[in-house]
């Protein structure tokens with residue numbers, strides 16, 4: 793199982809990071825050891841002074857595919873959840889400055905938290921999936937699949953041109969604005985629509 797993550801997929805987040813706007817989806821990967829499963833805490837890593845939360849929609853691959861055409865992409869994912877792409881922002885900024893890969897900052901143990909998957913056919917409106925993150929009870933991020941620069945089908949088509957997608961792989965689809973730091977003791981609660989989907993404490 794692999795975890796594929798999209799960067800810079802919401803205009804307001806691109807603006808807050810002062811990043812350049814991508815002309816095609818930007819992706820990177822996290823290994824299986826990055827997964828934080830339900831009911832596990834996030835353990836703050838000793839190598840960073842500035843870990844950020846990034847709340848995202850995560851889709852689950854339901855079928856093996858490569859070079860998938862956009863018009864068939866919907867057949868290749870079957871469920872959605874919320875997730876957190878934990879990022880060691882201090883290390884990432886250094887990687888960006890030095891032109892280095894992002895793995896140190898993005899792919900460490902526990903850096904991919906994922907909530908409970910909801911099948912697409914159980915969603916009220918699969919065309920507009922909203923989500924939000926509360927940190928210690930206060931809403932800090934809100935987003936909708938309609939705000940993504942590249943939609944689910946575009947992402948599947950693009951990524952599968954480079955990497956074969958396998959059943960059970962996860963695709964993090966990018967974060968909206970409002971990213972920020974976590975500290976031990978924080979409680980992060982993610983909502984898919986109005987339903988709580990993931991709750992995780994920082995240790």
Ligand code: MG
Pocket residue numbers: 797798799846848877964966967
């Ligand atoms: Mg992200």
